[in-house]
């Protein structure tokens with residue numbers, strides 16, 4: 001190893017980061033300066049990737065969990081030739097640049113995950129490692145490891161303080177995800193100063209308790225020590241590894257090193273100058289990197305990319321020897337056939353509901369159809385599968401010993417579950433769903449938001465959707481959650497009314513390519529809508545029952561309240577008020593329909609309207625001025641009595657429209 005070029009190359013990361021943050025007059029230099037040696041060692045000596053094919057499925061993943069250190073990643077992507085130009089580095093944090101404040105998946109080539117909310121990256125990394133292990137178990141053959149890569153996460157003190165790190169790492173330890181390697185940028189500093197003021201636990205011991213191999217690098221500038229630790233981490237084939245790397249925040253900048261002021265503000269023009277001098281950086285001009293450094297990175301990149309060429313050759317052999325598996329692999333990768341688009345061809349999927357059915361049960365039946373036609377469907381629940389009806393029969397359980405299983409057991413860890421679902425989707429090759437009670441969506445909501453932000457079609461199965469849960473009482477009865485989920489941009493929230501609407505919701509979810517879908521499902525039985533209408537749920541809102549003649553009144557309802565609306569319609573019709581029932585299982589999809597369609601469903605001439613939903617009325621004003629809903633917390637008691645207590649009744653609807 002040539003020490004000098006290594007040092008220059010590490011310093012190039014530091015200088016580019018400092019220059020970019022200084023020019024933007026905004027950003028976080030502390031992490032890139034302190035963690036540059038660790039990142040350089042990892043990328044130059046251990047990771048396999050191909051800058052010309054940043055999405056190559058068998059690349060090693062790198063998640064910068066401390067997303068505030070984005071300039072570290074952008075410097076790496078520039079230097080390794082991922083297409084980020086020096087102009088992009090100069091445009092750091094500027095509007096529409098390829099170098100936004102925090103790394104954004106899908107926006108900048110080479111960014112494997114959007115990070116910024118601390119700790120989330122650790123959860124997503126676990127999801128990626130699960131995906132790797134599952135796909136490896138499914139496809140690898142003797143001598144032909146189709147999927148065989150590491151997932152690296154770089155996390156700081158903040159990530160370690162966040163609860164999600166414990167949720168995610170505890171599961172990773174249990175699952176023995178040995179190809180997950182966490183590099184801990186341990187600098188004892190966060191925003192308010194020394195971490196001693198709020199964080200004194202022994203992180204390594206904690207990870208040891210989770211079932212990790214734990215390693216310590218005392219000097220975070222020692223490339224050889226870091227190299228050795230990463231090699232040791234890779235060598236453990238039983239346990240995931242944590243490498244605590246002691247670093248100094250803002251390393252190399254004399255006035256800032258080791259100080260919290262290095263965390264989140266530009267170093268200052270004078271300090272950037274001092275950094276250059278202190279590091280012996282040969283060039284005074286900003287954003288200029290010596291040719292020899294670029295050459296070094298180019299040759300390292302070429303080396304890292306050899307793995308891709310080798311893999312291409314391997315796949316050729318795989319295709320020859322195992323054509324059936326190859327076909328399936330391509331199906332997993334979404335390159336062959338499209339089973340999801342043909343779901344309605346399956347008789348049971350499109351069937352009419354028989355008798356009264358809870359939509360969670362309908363969903364359970366549908367999941368068990370889906371898992372047969374979509375072999376890459378994988379998912380599970382946060383310890384509630386028997387209640388959320390998400391278990392896929394005959395698909396096995398994912399565990400350390402049985403990684404080919406498709407039922408995931410997240411344990412009682414909703415937040416990590418959301419992040420892991422996203423991590424699986426980020427990995428590619430699989431379609432993930434996660435599940436819990438709707439009221440506990442509050443515990444995973446930040447990750448639902450992240451799926452929407454990253455444009456990932458993760459599916460959220462959220463049951464026990466209202467006061468209809470009954471006796472468990474207000475802690476278990478969602479009220480404002482529907483409004484909250486509907487307010488998340490780029491997410492579809494479905495609250496289906498019967499089996500066929502539930503099928504339509506799943507159809508939408510399985511065919512979604514760039515946004516998550518949430519299914520909000522009832523615990524209690526619901527009657528079937530008239531035969532055939534439920535399929536229209538794919539339009540978000542539709543006429544579930546037409547008025548006789550021109551409508552005088554419209555009831556807009558969702559989920560369990562559509563049945564009540566039907567009862568009310570009968571009473572209103574009998575009174576001579578011609579009533580239309582509009583089922584609105586997905587407000588967001590309805591809003592996307594053409595004006596003509598929407599006017600057809602909700603004619604502006606019909607102003608006598610009421611919305612009915614056993615939840616907060618927030619958000620319904622756009623369709624009607626009268627609402628039947630619940631703007632208080634619920635109560636404990638039998639569901640039918642609760643519906644009466646809170647006035648969600650056919651009589652209340654009749655009164656509102658009479």
Ligand SMILES: Cc1ncc(C[n+]2csc(CCOP(=O)(O)OP(=O)(O)O)c2C)c(N)n1
Pocket residue numbers: 030031066068116117118155156157158159187189190191249263
């Ligand atoms: C969930 C979440 N809470 C708070 C923040 C704001 N924040 C950004 S960085 C940071 C401190 C992080 O400290 P550390 O991970 O040690 O990073 P370092 O200062 O060492 O770079 C905080 C509180 C955030 N990004 N995400």
Ligand SMILES: [Mg+2]
Pocket residue numbers: 156157158185186187188189190249
């Ligand atoms: Mg820190």
